[in-house]
Amino acid sequence: MNFNIPSLTSEFYLTTSPVLILCIGALISMLQGVSRHLGSEKAVYTVLVLSLVAALAATLATTPGVETFYLGGSYLAGVLSRFGQGLILTVALIVALLFKSTFLSDKFFRGEITSLYLMVITGMLITVASEDLVTLFVGLELSSIGLYALVGYLNPSRxxxxxxxxxxxxxxxxxxxxxxGFALLYVSTGSLRLSEVSQAVPKLIGHNWVKVGVVFSLAGLSFKLALAPFHLWAPDAYESAPTGLTALMATTVKAMVIVLAARFFAGSLASVYEVWLPALMFTAAISMILGNIMALVQSSLKRMLAYSSIAHSGYMAIAICASSGSTGNLPVAAVLYYLVGYTIISLGAFSIIMWLENKDNDNLLLDDISGLAKTHPWAAFGLAVCMFSFAGMPPTVGFIGKFFVFNAAMINHLTGLVIIGVVGSSISLFYYLRVIVRLYMSEPLHLPTPLTPTRSWVVATVVGVTVAANFALGTVLPEAAMRLMVDTSKEVASAPVSEKSGTVAH
Known part of the structure; x- marks a missing residue:
């Protein structure tokens, strides 16, 4: 009897090294959690940062020129997966550094917490490189379960x-x-591999179970992306979680799901777009409308950004909808550009919020930042730039990102979605400008717990880099960055060229 088992070559270890490094880091962190001598805050911080830096370096050093299968076809190494992994690791490293500058430093840098943190990132890396439905699900849940625990554990409040x-x-x-949904796709097609599902689904499109499987899969991924009406968890989770973790959820989770959705819907299920396109168009439309309207009435900064995040998920979903047309990989490139821009903006905004918080006030309200320009002018400027970019005002990356997404949608005749997107963006101006008015046109309030942040080179660096990148990608670099996104997204429509596996007779 013959079994296909993976051959664990040196090439395999090099390609999967980011995942392996994080797993080793997580194991060391677990040991630190039960050791008095190795479990100091400094030692835990060092292991976490070194693990993330090493994984990021391995990702950048081993980016393949072509798509290649590993582990019997369940792990796909390619430019798109490496793009997703690199973005996730970069954000994870920045968030870890930011935690060191906050009042939660002593709670976060414990072995058991950083081990969970590394396993969450490991799950995300596995997900964006998955070519197998089971591996994909395991990666998603590995990241999700860790996030459930971190949201509740780091802050013991009710x-x-x-x-x-x-x-x-x-x-x-x-x-x-x-x-x-995955089970129905497997039963209908007889395969777990996305490439084989892609080949089988068009022939089975008349089968109702295939349609149900596609719709259920879309519903599950819509939850992860916080698309309405699957968004109910986002406002409470974003507001109640420590701000660093909120930044992680708002950026890396979106990066993971967008890369996955690009390969799943724009790639594997592109030939049956008539099944998933109406549902995704509906969720995109109500996300843009509901997210922006609900953000108007929020007084909490993080809760406002949570509803804003729902609207931004809707904008990204427009590009996934546009991928159903015949314009090649332009829509996928547009959503990747938007994703990078949104990640930059979110990191800048949340890093400032983290810096302003203290143990007596860990949920900033709009009143708390009144007159911030007079007390902390550089923080007010950074936050104002982020708000302008969120709103899509030129010359920021937010404007260029929306332009690319709306342009891809117009080319594919999704005029209705573009109109809703423009209306949603117009609504968002009210609550983003409200923040700027509080920053610059209001007097500082005498708060029971004044904002007295300490100096932090990490926060200053992150804000400075995000502001610079914001303007650079909005003015001088859009064309070059978009070409890079186009090259990255090419493999969505291409077939992997080889599989590293061996056959052993028994």
Missing amino acids: RSQEGAIKYFVLGSFAAALLLF
Whole structure:
């Protein structure tokens, strides 16, 4: 009897080294959690940062020129997967450095916490490189379960526990939907590999179980992306989680799901777009409308950004919808550009919020930042730039990102979605400008717990780099960056060229 088993060559270890490095780092962190001598805050911080730096370096050093299968076809190494992994690791490293500059430093840098953190990132790396439905699901849930725990554990308040429970319950329901959808696709097509599912689905499109499987899969991924009406977890989870973790969820989770959705819907299921396109168009439309309207009435900065994040998920979904047309990989390139821009903006905004918070005020309200330009002018400027970019005002990366997304949608005749997107962007101007008015046109309030942040080179560096990148990608670099995104997205429509596996007779 013959079994196909992977041959663990040196090339395999090099390609999967980012995942392996994080796993080793997580194991060391676990040991630090039970050791008095090795579990100091400094030692835990060192292991976490070194693990993330080494994994990021390995990702940048081993980016392949062509798509290649590993582990019997379940792990796909290619430019797109490496793009997703690099973006996720960069954000994870920045968030870890930011945590060191906050009042939560002593709580976060414990072995058991950093081990969970590394396993969350490991799950994300596995997900963006998955070519197998089972591997994909395992990666998604590895990242999700760790996030459920971190949201509730780092902040023991009742509000945080409530947010974590909502996140866990709704996340479990979404996982069940996703697993059921994958199971139906497997039963219908007889394969777990995305490339083989892609070949089989068009021939089975008349079967109702295939359609149900595609729709259930879309519902599960919509939850992960916080698309309405699967968004109910996001406001509570974002608001109740420590701000560093909120930044991680708002950026890396979106990066993971967008890369996955690009390969899943724009790639594997592109030939049956008539099944998933109407549902995705609906969720994109209500996400843009509901997210922006609900953000208008929020007084909490993080809750406002949570609803804003739902709207931005809707904008990204427009590009995925546009990939159903015949314009090649332009829509996928547009959503990747938007994703990079959104990640930059979010890191800048949340790093400033983290810096301003203290143990007595870990949920900033709009009143708390009144007159910030008079007390902390550089922080006010950085936050104002981020708000302008979120709103899509020129000459920021937010404007260029929306232009590329709307342009891809117009080329593919999705005029209705573009109109809704423009209306949603117009609505968003009110709450983003409200933040800027508080920063520059209001007097500082005498708060019970004044904002007295300490000097932090990490926060200053992150804000400076994000502001510079914001303007650079919005003015002088859009064309070069878009060409890079086009090259990155080419493999969505291409077939992998080889598989590293061996056959052993028994």
